[in-house]
Amino acid sequence: MKDLGELRYFLGIEFARSKYGILMNQIKYALELISECGLASSKPTNTPLDKNQKLTSLEYDNQFNITDDVEFEDRRIYQRLIGRLLYLAMTRPDISFAVQHLSQFMHAPKKSHYDAAIHVVKYIKRQPRLGLLMSRTKSRKISAFCDADWALCILSRKSITWFGIKIGESLVSWKSKKQNTISRSSAEAEYRSMANTVAELVWLQGLLKELGAQVELPGSTL
Known part of the structure; x- marks a missing residue:
């Protein structure tokens, strides 16, 4: 075994230490993506x-005779771009929804889908240094936030769930995902979002318990 010292770069993720904690970002990866897209x-x-x-998808356009969009010439280019954005989302929760939305068209992308993906890259260009801060603040308090739209997907009329979970000041888990079933009201969509968040909290609580870490929940310490 060889001691390489403090971790600074690993699998495209950079680690920068400061008095506030450890900042994880993918600036080099982001700049390479921006350059690759011209x-x-x-x-x-x-x-x-x-x-x-x-x-919308090609099937949707064909069903309703929509002809103002065309199929993208090489879907492998689109698939590679979405794949790179998915990896970048590891330290960029702010693009999670956009990448989740665009990834559902990977089997048959259109020109509008590729243009939307390029729009995401242009957004990354505004602040390529953004990342996740693992705060040095000593806190064992775990908190969660969740939200849901109602029937945002015009193809399936399914709602989108989003949640974020923090331990202290550090974001440790997040997700943007289409719900499995169609909700008949906004209240039902919100309850499904809370159920998914609670399931993630239970799993995270069990993981931390196995690691011997204590976390503080409202009114108790586990």
């Missing part, structure tokens, strides 16, 4: 996705 001199965008843009 966007080094492009103007960055303010949001990962255009909120007014409705992305």
Whole structure:
């Protein structure tokens, strides 16, 4: 075995230490992605996705005779781009929803899907140094936040669940995922989102218990 000293770079993730904690980012990976897409001199965008843009599949367009969009010429280019964005989302929770939304079109992408993926890269270009801070603040308090839309997906009318879980000041788990079933009301979608969040909390609590780490829940210490 060889001691390589303090961890600074591993599998495309950089680790920077400061008085505030350890910052994990993928700046080198992000800059390589921007350069690979030919966007080094492009103007960055303010949001990962255009909120007014409705992305549909080829099957949906054929069913309703929509002809204002065309199939992307080489789906392997689109699949590679989404794959790289998925890996970048490991330290960029802010693009999780956009990447989740675009990944459902990988089998048959359209030109609009590729343009939307390029829009995400332009958003990354605005602040490529963003990452996750593992705070040095000593806190064993675990907290969770969740939300859900209602029937956002126009293809299936399923809702999207998003949650984030923090231990102290550090974000340790997050997810943006389409729900398995169709919710008949916004309240039902919210309850499903809370159920998914609680399931993740129970799993995380069990993992921390196996590691011998203590966490504080409301009104108790486990």
